[in-house]
Amino acid sequence: MPQRPARIGFLLAQLGAHAADIFAEQTRSLGITPSEAGVIRIVARNPGISQRALADRLGAVQSRVVTLVDRLESAGLVSRTRSESDRRMQLLALTNAGESMLGGLRQAAEEQEKQLTSGFTEEQKTALFELLSALGAARGLDAEVHPGYRS
Amino acid sequence: MPQRPARIGFLLAQLGAHAADIFAEQTRSLGITPSEAGVIRIVARNPGISQRALADRLGAVQSRVVTLVDRLESAGLVSRTRSESDRRMQLLALTNAGESMLGGLRQAAEEQEKQLTSGFTEEQKTALFELLSALGAARGLDAEVHPGYRS
DNA sequence: TATTGTTATACTCTATAACTATA
DNA sequence: TATAGTTATAGAGTATAACAATA
Incomplete structure (x- = not known):
């Protein structure tokens, strides 16, 4: 039996959605x-x-990826190139505009971080970062992606 | 400029979805x-x-609530009662079966908590709980609900 | 006239299944 | 025959707008 009511899961879901x-x-x-x-x-x-x-x-199906890449290709952010060695495969890469967008996304992530942790001290931020990293590792999560790939 | 790359936001979104x-x-x-x-x-x-x-x-529209309550009423978990004082209003309450379901949900939350924090010590759990609570309060989040009301 | 709830409808996201080209 | 990608289609979830009853 836990010493406190289950709340970490709820708080993670709530703050994660936020x-x-x-x-x-x-x-x-x-x-x-x-x-x-x-x-x-x-x-x-x-x-x-x-x-x-x-x-x-x-963790998505192929047809979902087709849809996503279609949009990104139309927007000029990602390129598809047929593989020479296996012509079934489409190899993906960022265009120059895609690289610029990546820079914009990094800024967006910085802005998100700032808004999110504005009331916290550096010590709190460090402690939270380390606990969340440890939890992510313990749960076997991919450091580059997450289920729902929402951010 | 932050001392580390923005990661708390990503980790929260990732672990929240998880x-x-x-x-x-x-x-x-x-x-x-x-x-x-x-x-x-x-x-x-x-x-x-x-x-x-x-x-x-x-944070949902009224028609969404109609759909949700329709299902819960059909399942016998929630009751609608017309207000005597203002007959436009439907007052909601849990049925006995709804109360039982609430118990099941509490167990589900305990199980979620157990799975999620299985690798953590009590000290880590307490520290994480306190940091997340503080963050939720700082962000003005409702302790009973969260955007997307996913859990 | 404003508000509560409902219905009708449409849009977005995502998955399943059938299909094409290549291996 | 198996695999990468694509297309067609359908389902779930959620929103907008029009409507009915009550205030």
Whole structure:
């Protein structure tokens, strides 16, 4: 039996949704959705990734990735290139505009962080960061993506 | 300029989605959705609440609440009663079955908490709980509900 | 005229299944 | 025959707008 009522799970879900909302507001002003931002982040760190591998990474189905990449390609942010060695594969990369967008996303993340932790001291921020990192590692979460890839 | 890259926001969104997923798995076995669980929790703590007030509390539109309450009423968990003093209002309350479901939800929350924090010491759990509570309070979040009312 | 609740409808997100091209 | 990607389609969740009853 726990010493206190279960609250960590609720607070995480609540604050997680709140953090995602703030980030969504930021990305909206950049003209993309949080899901698309998640794709940009993965492609940036894994240039030449196939749509198949991206789908596995996101925990999404292939058709979902097609839709997401379609939009990003139309927006000129991501390029598809047929692999020479295996012409079934589309290799993904950021365009120059995509790299600029990545910079915008980094700023959006900084802004989100600032809004979120504005009332906290540096000590509190450090303590919270370390506890959340430890929890993420303990739960086996991918440091580049999260279920729902909302931010 | 922050001393570290923005990560608290990402970790919160990631872990929040993860916590919500665990809770959703629990509620599924109870036959309800996380949104419905959110309604049950609010009605339990605010018996006789109107649909209008519930909508405001959830940050949802009235038609959304109609849909949610329709399902819960069909399932026999929530009752609607016309207010005597203002016959426009439907007053909501939990049925006996709704009270039982509330008990099940409490167990689900305990199970979520256990899964989530299994690798942590009591000291870590306490520290994390206090930091998250402080952050929730600083951000002005309602202790009974959260945006998206996912858990 | 304003408010509570309801219904009708549409839009977004996401998944499943069938299909094409390549291996 | 198996795999990467695509297209067609459908379902869930949620919102907007029009409407009914009551104040």
